[in-house]
Amino acid sequence: MRLAALLVAIAAFAVFPLLTGSNYFIGVTISGLIYTIAAAALNLVYGYAGLLSFAQLGFWGIGGYAAALTVMRFGGNFWEGLVFAGLVPAAVAILIGLPTLRTKRHAFVIVTLSFALLSALVARDWVSLTNGPLGIPGLPPPTAFGFAFRTPTHFYYITFVYGLLALGFLYLLGGSRIGQIMKAIKQNELLLQSQGVSPLPYKLAAFAVSAAVTGIAGGIFVFYLKIVDPTFLDFYYMQTFLIVVIIGGAGSFWGVVGIGLVMVALPEALRFSGDLRMVIYGAILVVAMLVMPGGVAGWLNDRRIAALRASLK
Amino acid sequence: MTALLEVTGLAKAYRGVHAVDGVDLAIRAGSITGLIGPNGSGKSTMIDCISGFQRPDAGRVRLSGADITGLTPQRIARAGLVRTFQNVRIYDQFSLLENLLVVREPFRQVGWYDALLRSPKYRQASHLAERRARELLDLVGLTRLGEVPATILSYGQKKLLALAAALMSNPKLVVLDEPVAGVNPSRINEVAEILRKVNVTGTTFLIVEHNVDFISALCDQVIVFDQGRKLMEGPPEAVHGDQRVLDAYLGIGEASPVALPGVA
Numbered sequence: 064m065r066l067a068a069l070l071v072a073i074a075a076f077a078v079f080p081l082l083t084g085s086n087y088f089i090g091v092t093i094s095g096l097i098y099t100i101a102a103a104a105l106n107l108v109y110g111y112a113g114l115l116s117f118a119q120l121g122f123w124g125i126g127g128y129a130a131a132l133t134v135m136r137f138g139g140n141f142w143e144g145l146v147f148a149g150l151v152p153a154a155v156a157i158l159i160g161l162p163t164l165r166t167k168r169h170a171f172v173i174v175t176l177s178f179a180l181l182s183a184l185v186a187r188d189w190v191s192l193t194n195g196p197l198g199i200p201g202l203p204p205p206t207a208f209g210f211a212f213r214t215p216t217h218f219y220y221i222t223f224v225y226g227l228l229a230l231g232f233l234y235l236l237g238g239s240r241i242g243q244i245m246k247a248i249k250q251n252e253l254l255l256q257s258q259g260v261s262p263l264p265y266k267l268a269a270f271a272v273s274a275a276v277t278g279i280a281g282g283i284f285v286f287y288l289k290i291v292d293p294t295f296l297d298f299y300y301m302q303t304f305l306i307v308v309i310i311g312g313a314g315s316f317w318g319v320v321g322i323g324l325v326m327v328a329l330p331e332a333l334r335f336s337g338d339l340r341m342v343i344y345g346a347i348l349v350v351a352m353l354v355m356p357g358g359v360a361g362w363l364n365d366r367r368i369a370a371l372r373a374s375l376k
Numbered sequence: 377m378t379a380l381l382e383v384t385g386l387a388k389a390y391r392g393v394h395a396v397d398g399v400d401l402a403i404r405a406g407s408i409t410g411l412i413g414p415n416g417s418g419k420s421t422m423i424d425c426i427s428g429f430q431r432p433d434a435g436r437v438r439l440s441g442a443d444i445t446g447l448t449p450q451r452i453a454r455a456g457l458v459r460t461f462q463n464v465r466i467y468d469q470f471s472l473l474e475n476l477l478v479v480r481e482p483f484r485q486v487g488w489y490d491a492l493l494r495s496p497k498y499r500q501a502s503h504l505a506e507r508r509a510r511e512l513l514d515l516v517g518l519t520r521l522g523e524v525p526a527t528i529l530s531y532g533q534k535k536l537l538a539l540a541a542a543l544m545s546n547p548k549l550v551v552l553d554e555p556v557a558g559v560n561p562s563r564i565n566e567v568a569e570i571l572r573k574v575n576v577t578g579t580t581f582l583i584v585e586h587n588v589d590f591i592s593a594l595c596d597q598v599i600v601f602d603q604g605r606k607l608m609e610g611p612p613e614a615v616h617g618d619q620r621v622l623d624a625y626l627g628i629g630e631a632s633p634v635a636l637p638g639v640a
Contacts (some may be wrong), residue, residue, distance in 0.1 A: 250469055254465040256542075257453055257460075258458075259453040259454045259484075261450045
């Protein structure tokens, strides 16, 4: 049943561009998929392992710049660019993670926040590498076997395939013993240590994997936009990833993925209201947080537990 | 006599206060040893030091002859010394079975790659681990709640789950920090019965507890702490009637000549 629903959803996303002629809708769906992937990556580190990482924004930006620079400066192609968009953020995550993940969680939050802000400064001020505030425009369409991915529909399929791979991997990882240990770290790290498990490698893995997945998403997105500049490190992106994780339910794979796809469509669905749409969007977020502090998945889980308690009385 | 755990000259101070002040003790393999003493006498610091959650300032801790002083809690757990916590610690969001399956021991041969791809090696370990977990839930009387999230358990049931989780590591020595504090008095005998059953199979216990009846009924040996030092040790009967122990608990200094009427 679940599998059937999943296959139907995947099939729907696979044929979606063929059903609409609107590049606008295709563009919205591309952003939706990209944000959902980045949110699912944040969910691994924050929702599972309980580590609030603002560094995702930095990884997103580094991924974008790494992909763009590989092509525009170092003579590589788009696909090689994506490899670097994954590897560079993962390496940076390990460098930041090794010293900070040993200490208290607050230290980690503050270091990751500083790192995100610093990344934006570097993008703006290291002009010889990043071209400063002007950014790197004119990113060429990716090619494979002589085929050029020019249209939004072409880009949609790159995003779609990456979405399947990235979300599939995160699902496999999150559902494995490794994911269980990450969830155990969030719930009770001292207990986990007393059970013979070292938390550090799992925290590092969560952080590095989320960095790589986010970086590649950023790399794909800049080529869709055809430009990368310092606004790509705007806090707006981090906020979007975080909102999806919190409303979906930190620690729930399906909660985050499901809500990610819905939430990105929401501002568009509210477009009828003109200038008020972001206000309404904000109001919906506030109400959602008041009614469901654990997100949609947390709310469903609370109800399940309440029913269990009642049945055991 | 073979000492499973041997502590020599252990000391730990916090901001100049000597919480544990040069303690020697030895715990015989196969025994159940009680550790009692007034609040603040250093019992908790002692077990934090031997289980790796605090680093001692001085002294040595040996488990089966191997020096485990200052190792991380996870290394000490792998060496066979597992503890429970006074404020019961479990994974609230996991089911009871999931709580037990986090423990490393049954999966010690399973690498990340095996775990990620659920290789035959992983599945075999997982199968055995689940069987062991069900046995342990059966032992502590929580079988029928195996699939239920642990958050709905009562306080006493959580303590039993924490005990089962500790046993999941197949430890040589289990250090229990107040296993029956806050447990419904009618259930305390059940806990004692469970511990005896496990002890018979060769597991050694060190139990910190305020419930003297529980300790007396269960332990072969009792160690009494006062002000960071070992006040005395001996069989429960000997400790029970000892004037120094009464003094320590009633807060009467050695210099005080006053005897409380009706206590001795």
